[in-house]
Amino acid sequence: LVKGETLHLSCKLNRDLNIKWLKDGREISCDKQTDCKKTSQENLFKYTLKTKNIKMINSGEYSCVCGNFKTSCFVIITDIPIEQIINARTTEKLYEIQGKKEELAQKEEKIVKEETKLLEMETEIRNREMEIKEKTDEIEIQRSKLALKEKEMKERESQLELKEAKFCELEMEKNMLQKDSLTLTQQSEELKFTRANANMMQNELEKLKHEKTELEKRIEILEKYIDNGSVKHEQTIAEIRQTYDNMITKMKAEHDDTLSTIDKRLEGISRFSGIGICE
Structure with a gap:
C-alpha cells in the first residue's frame, strides 16, 4: 500500500x-x-x-x-505507488526471467538426457535382472540335478557296501571250500590207497577161497583113505574147516566194511565236486 x-x-x-x-x-x-x-x-x-x-x-x-x-x-x-515499483522492477525481472528460461531450457535438456540415461540404466538393470534370474533358475536346476546325483551315489555306495560284504562272505566261503576241497583231496588219496589195499585183500581173499577149495578137495581125498569111524579124525577135520571158515568170514567182513566206507567217501566227494559258488 x-x-x-x-x-x-x-x-x-x-x-x-x-x-x-x-x-x-x-x-x-x-x-x-x-x-x-x-x-x-x-x-x-x-x-x-x-x-x-x-x-x-x-x-x-x-x-x-x-x-x-x-x-x-x-x-x-x-x-510511491506500487505500480511504479512494479514497473521499475519489471525490466529487471524480464532479464531475470529470460536467464531463468535459458537455465530452465538447459535443465530440461539435462533432465531429458538424465531421463534417457536413466531409461537406459533401467533397461540394462532389467536385462541384468533377467540374466540373473535365468542364471538363478539354471543354478536351481543344477542343484536339483546334483541332489539327484548325490542320492544316486549314496544308493550306489550302499549297494557297493552290500556287494563288498557279500564278496567278503563269498571269499570266506571260498576259502572254506578250498580247505574242504584240500581235505577231500587228501581223503580221496587215502581212499585210493585204501581201495588199493582192498584190492590186495580181495586178491588175498580169492587166493584163500582157492586154497579152501583145494583144501576141501584134499580133505575129500583124505576122507576116502582114512577110517570114517575115527572120532578124532573127524574132529580134526572139523576144526580145520572151522578155522578156515572163520578166517574167510572175518576177511570177507573186513573187506565189505572197507568197500562200504570207500563208496560213502566217493559219494561225498562226488556231491562236493558238484557244488558251485553263486554271487
Whole structure:
C-alpha cells in the first residue's frame, strides 16, 4: 500500500466468536483511526479491520486470532505507488526471467538426457535382472540335478557296501571250500590207497577161497583113505574147516566194511565236486 491510503483487512468464521486483531504480536486497539466491525450473513460472520491514513509505521505482520486459530498477512507501506515499483522492477525481472528460461531450457535438456540415461540404466538393470534370474533358475536346476546325483551315489555306495560284504562272505566261503576241497583231496588219496589195499585183500581173499577149495578137495581125498569111524579124525577135520571158515568170514567182513566206507567217501566227494559258488 501507499502511504496515506486506507488499510482494509478481514477474516470470516462460521460461528460468532470473540477475535483479536494483532500487529507484530501486539493487540490492536480500535479508535477513530482504526475501525473494527462485525457483519453476518446467514451462518457466515465477517470481521473487518480498517485503518485510515496509513503511514510507514503501519507496515508489519497483521493477524486475526480466535482461540488457538490464527491467520496472518504481511503489509508493506511505501512512499510511491506500487505500480511504479512494479514497473521499475519489471525490466529487471524480464532479464531475470529470460536467464531463468535459458537455465530452465538447459535443465530440461539435462533432465531429458538424465531421463534417457536413466531409461537406459533401467533397461540394462532389467536385462541384468533377467540374466540373473535365468542364471538363478539354471543354478536351481543344477542343484536339483546334483541332489539327484548325490542320492544316486549314496544308493550306489550302499549297494557297493552290500556287494563288498557279500564278496567278503563269498571269499570266506571260498576259502572254506578250498580247505574242504584240500581235505577231500587228501581223503580221496587215502581212499585210493585204501581201495588199493582192498584190492590186495580181495586178491588175498580169492587166493584163500582157492586154497579152501583145494583144501576141501584134499580133505575129500583124505576122507576116502582114512577110517570114517575115527572120532578124532573127524574132529580134526572139523576144526580145520572151522578155522578156515572163520578166517574167510572175518576177511570177507573186513573187506565189505572197507568197500562200504570207500563208496560213502566217493559219494561225498562226488556231491562236493558238484557244488558251485553263486554271487
